[in-house]
Amino acid sequence: MRGLSRASLAEVEERFNSVAGSADLGTLADELSAVADLFDREHGLRRGFSDASRPAEQKAQAVRALLAGKVSEPALETTVAAVEAKWSRSGDLADALERLSVVASAAEAESQSRLDDVEDELFRFGRILAANPDLRRVLSDAAVSGERKRELLAGLLADKVAPSTLRLVTQLSAHPRGRSLEAGLDEYGWIVAQQRQRLVGLVRCAVPLGDGQKQRLAAWLSNTYGRDVHLNVEVDPKVLGGFSVQIGDDLIDSTIAGRIEEVRRRLAG
Incomplete structure (x- = not known):
């Protein structure tokens, strides 16, 4: 706005x-x-x-x-x-x-001490959609009734996610308001993160981060930006090694793939 x-x-x-x-x-x-x-x-x-x-x-x-x-x-x-x-x-x-x-x-x-869960679950559901085109197609289909989508999502997610997550995913699927599901999930995730005035960082790495690694990285980023940072972690074998962090327009890239690309750019120049 x-x-x-x-x-x-x-x-x-x-x-x-x-x-x-x-x-x-x-x-x-x-x-x-x-x-x-x-x-x-x-x-x-x-x-x-x-x-x-x-x-x-x-x-x-x-x-x-x-x-x-x-x-x-x-x-x-x-x-x-x-x-x-x-x-x-x-x-x-x-x-x-x-x-x-x-x-x-x-x-x-x-109020239920599940705000972190909701942030993580919205992010993970976006990745589930990316990996399941049939599910994405059904949830994006305007010809499928909102009630049918609610039943489908309740069967998939009930008792597996926070009630607020199920509500938000169902709301977005039933009433996308001209957005893709992925764009809507990103927007909802941003609004949820704002409730604590936190930044959201997308971490891409070749292997999953341990809890200690994730906590240390979040602490370092929070200290750097002067605000709490919530991390969403995406495992991507294409990064080869290391990790990258995207926060808004900022990209911190320490991946092997990123270094190889940097060398290529320098050689081409």
């Missing part, structure tokens, strides 16, 4: 934070996701509620009439704040509600 929408998102987040403390976070996450999906499907509603020329109070009354008794009070108050705000583009209204649904899921995971 940019400009006006970014400022509006901050205002809506303040309202969300003021009501989320008393909410059932799982229910709040589900309801905000459902409202975002409603605004995506009903273009007239989205345009009307994001129309900056309409008085905020008028939009607030309309959305209360639409949703009263259908969602919890925290979800309703968050949605009211969203329709009262001004957005640079109409789609930013649904984007904001989806983002806050992810934040609610992350808060639920944190």
Whole structure:
């Protein structure tokens, strides 16, 4: 989001934070996701509620009439704040509600001391999709109903991942909102990581890192960047030896493959 929408998102987040403390976070996450999906499907509603020329109070009354008794009070108050705000583009209204649904899921995971699990599980599920094209095809198929996708994912993941992870993966599969599953998982992972203001580093190495190695690397990176760093580790035999770490636009490459490529570039120059 940019400009006006970014400022509006901050205002809506303040309202969300003021009501989320008393909410059932799982229910709040589900309801905000459902409202975002409603605004995506009903273009007239989205345009009307994001129309900056309409008085905020008028939009607030309309959305209360639409949703009263259908969602919890925290979800309703968050949605009211969203329709009262001004957005640079109409789609930013649904984007904001989806983002806050992810934040609610992350808060639920944190309350259960499972935020690290959710980060890891979202990352691993992305790798599962990459390795299973048939599964990816079914979950990406708009012709497959959301209910069928929920049943499939419940069978695959129930009791194997945190409840928040299952909710987020199911939400993304049922309502991708124009993104690939991989892009959606990356976006959700970034939002979850933000709950602790942590950076996310992607480590590629030829063999799995031991717990001690991972902890030492995370500590070194945290000290370097001045912020906590959560590591996602991807084993890739093509790196030959050593490891690389990608954090945002920064790449730290100590792999043998990277050194060979550097020598090739120097020779070519």
